[in-house]
Amino acid sequence: MAGVQFEALSKTYPGRRGSDPVEVLESLDLTIEDGEFLVLVGPSGCGKSTLLRLLAGLESPTAGEIRIGRRPVSKVRPGKRNVAMVFQSYALYPHLSVRENLSFGLRRSQTRTALQQLQDQLHRFSGSLPAPLRIRSRREQHIEQRIATVAKALELTPLLDRRPKELSGGQKQRVALGRAMAREPAVFLMDEPLSNLDAKLRNSTRTRIVELQRELGTTTVYVTHDQVEAMTMGHRIAVLNQGKLQQLGTPMQLYRWPANLFVAQFIGSPPMALLPVTVGAPSTLQFGPHRLAVDGLMAEALRGRNGEQLTAGLRPESWRVGPATNRNLAATLSHSEVLGNEQVLTCQLQEGNHLVQVRTSPDHDWHPGQTLHLEPDASGWKLFNSAGEAIGPCQQEDAGPSLPNLN
Numbered sequence: 001m002a003g004v005q006f007e008a009l010s011k012t013y014p015g016r017r018g019s020d021p022v023e024v025l026e027s028l029d030l031t032i033e034d035g036e037f038l039v040l041v042g043p044s045g046c047g048k049s050t051l052l053r054l055l056a057g058l059e060s061p062t063a064g065e066i067r068i069g070r071r072p073v074s075k076v077r078p079g080k081r082n083v084a085m086v087f088q089s090y091a092l093y094p095h096l097s098v099r100e101n102l103s104f105g106l107r108r109s110q111t112r113t114a115l116q117q118l119q120d121q122l123h124r125f126s127g128s129l130p131a132p133l134r135i136r137s138r139r140e141q142h143i144e145q146r147i148a149t150v151a152k153a154l155e156l157t158p159l160l161d162r163r164p165k166e167l168s169g170g171q172k173q174r175v176a177l178g179r180a181m182a183r184e185p186a187v188f189l190m191d192e193p194l195s196n197l198d199a200k201l202r203n204s205t206r207t208r209i210v211e212l213q214r215e216l217g218t219t220t221v222y223v224t225h226d227q228v229e230a231m232t233m234g235h236r237i238a239v240l241n242q243g244k245l246q247q248l249g250t251p252m253q254l255y256r257w258p259a260n261l262f263v264a265q266f267i268g269s270p271p272m273a274l275l276p277v278t279v280g281a282p283s284t285l286q287f288g289p290h291r292l293a294v295d296g297l298m299a300e301a302l303r304g305r306n307g308e309q310l311t312a313g314l315r316p317e318s319w320r321v322g323p324a325t326n327r328n329l330a331a332t333l334s335h336s337e338v339l340g341n342e343q344v345l346t347c348q349l350q351e352g353n354h355l356v357q358v359r360t361s362p363d364h365d366w367h368p369g370q371t372l373h374l375e376p377d378a379s380g381w382k383l384f385n386s387a388g389e390a391i392g393p394c395q396q397e398d399a400g401p402s403l404p405n406l407n
Helices: 048-056 098-107 114-125 138-153 169-182 199-216 227-233 251-256 261-266 297-301
Strands: 004-013 022-032 037-041 063-068 083-086 187-191 219-223 236-241 244-249 273-280 284-287 290-293 309-314 319-321 329-338 343-349 355-360 371-376 382-384
Touching: 004 048, 022 048, 022 063, 022 244, 037 048, 037 227, 048 063, 048 083, 048 187, 048 219, 083 169, 098 138, 098 169, 138 169, 169 199, 199 227, 227 251, 236 251, 236 261, 244 251, 244 261, 261 273, 261 309, 261 382, 273 355, 284 309, 297 382, 319 355, 329 355, 343 371
Parallel strands: 037 219, 037 236, 083 187, 187 219
Antiparallel strands: 004 022, 004 063, 236 244, 273 284, 273 309, 284 290, 309 382, 319 371, 329 343, 329 371, 343 355
């Protein structure tokens, strides 16, 4: 196993038909600890999959260096990097059985002489013969043991003799994971591996991937656009936008203390509501005719900023439906979504027509068009300057990722 380091990594594609070059990654510095499960998130085209392909050796960087452990690998062939990649499309060989798909990478991991290859083939062909007539190959015996271990871990043992066309989507995904596991690589790379599965299979497979990574302790880089996957799977999340790293931290660090407006709106579902405000005194924000109180750590950040124009953000759980008072904000209910254990209300503020989403109890019966009065939590505000950067404390929930202990 080994950690991964990207040093000033850049990737630029040449322009087509005389157009300007396209810069996909720009001077990216990122360190992934040994044994860490890092999730890469960001909008389409931000460079997530390109970064994975650069690490796998499927693309070459324009500038910068990639290290696996302490070894520079930018000029190393893909097969020599000791990484295994799980693709979105499974990429199984349709003419091979599950057993043969799982062993494919193992059988090609070392150069063999013609005599050794013959011995391996005789071992496989003589497997059904009586014991005295079988030809033994230590390499093939090791492969068989490794396949049996992986198949048991992923509950694939009854499926070993089937072809991919005879498998469900979830079974195919487990075979793709097993093929990567069988090689015992230094780094796992996963490019949206669950996007083709239905919701139930996605949940169960997500849990299995997390359990396996915890058991194996293999450094894993996982690309996804799914909020739930990002928040529940990774030790840390790296948010990319337009080829630049926006923020790196644990899921709760990013949720509670976003570094900028992009992260604030990208992380969290429903997203954070944003309001244009002016700093008042003392410890207040002026929003139209309303004076909004600010408590806690953010109140300290407002000192000396009287009259400054800011953007104030509040998560859906930091609003509540309250009485009709001067402090509360009148809003018109657009629609509600009952999600079983909670209800999400989408409201349009009567002041400025800003949209606000509110988490509330599913017990209340709200109707579209109804006027509600929303009370913000004074300690829940997140504040951003005119450049979109967060102001105030950047609280760290943890010193670093909590990695699996394999001792």
